[in-house]
Each structure stands twice: as structure tokens, then as C-alpha cells.
Amino acid sequence: MSDLVKGEDGKARCRWGSTDELYRAYHDEEWGRPVTDERGLYEKLCLEGLQSGLSWALILRKRDGIRAALADFEPDAVAAFGSKEIEALLNDSRVIRNRRKLESIVQNARATVALRGERPLPELVWSFRPKTSPAPRSYADMASLTEESKQLAKELKREGFVFVGPTTVYSTMQSVGLVNDHFVGCFVRKEVEAAQRSVQRLFPSR
16 A cells, blocks of 8 residues: 555645545644744643644544644643643643643743744754755654754754654654655655755754
8 A cells, every 4th residue: 555645636645645624624724834933832842742642633533622722822822821720721622631731831931931032943943954855655654752852852852842753753743844754756856855945044053
């Protein structure tokens, strides 16, 4: 069975992006397309952390509710959350009711705000974009973590972020476009490549 499939629209896409309408929209419109703003990167990092141990389909289904409960992932707003807000979230069916994960979202908002004085989150994250990123042809070619994700995870932890292991960080790197893991032949791959070239001008390689 091929890991690349052609849909009714005639477009070839990664098999995982053809399983249902929700995944298809995420695959076609979001996954791998560069995210360069602070709020967007913070949200993606948080969502990947929330997904740990769960299905991504669950996160996608609940995402609107999670955003509403978490002040649309505005770092300043979430950074002000205290124990009262955490307890309220633990009783809110819109979110993933895991205390450790919710507390990490608040801590990571505070770390995001603290970064602004020196090296804002977008600059930090994009400084770990690999110089080369092999084009995968199948699931067998895709890594779960890389040397860059290990280094970025280490740097994020040094800056006060939590729940950011190298696997979670690599998933974030995939989703925000630091790497392009759309399979060779997927129609989105070329669009992501073009978008990445534009980002290169904003964040030159280390």
C-alpha cells in the first residue's frame, strides 16, 4: 500500500492526510506551512504537548474549544493564569483535563513572555531549522526526533519551558515548517518549499 494517495480532486497527498475531512484540511492547509509569529508558535508547541499520548484527531476536534478556554493562546493572557484558572480548566470539558499538561501551558506562556527581552520565541525556534532536510518518500523515512530537535528541546528547557521533549519538539518542527515532511509527490510539498524560501529571508541559517 502506497503512503501517497490520489484524492477525488486528482491531487496526490500523504496518506494520513486523506483519512477524513478534518485531517485533509489540516494536511492541505496547515501542516508544514511556516509559522513565524510568537502566538502561533506558542500555540503549536502547546497543542503538540497536549497531544502526547493521545490521538491528533482528538486535538483537532477539540482545538476550537481549547483555544477559547486558553485565551486563544495569547501568551500574556495565559501567563497570568494562576491556581484558580487551572482548577477551572480541570473542570472544563473543552480542554484536555490533565493537570501537568495544563500547568505546562501556563509555564510555557511565562517563558515565552520572558524571551522577548533577548531572543523572542520565533527567533529561537527558527534558529534550529536544519540546513538540510531529506525528502521522505514513505513513513519509513520519517524520523521521530533529530539532532536539531534534541538541541532545540534542550534550549527551550534552559529558557524555562517544560513538557518539551525532543519528540514533541520534532512534531512541532514538522507542524510549523522548520522541516518539510510531506512525502515526495505530495502536492503540498512544493508549496511548503516555496514558503520556506520566504522564511529564510526572515531567519537566516545559523
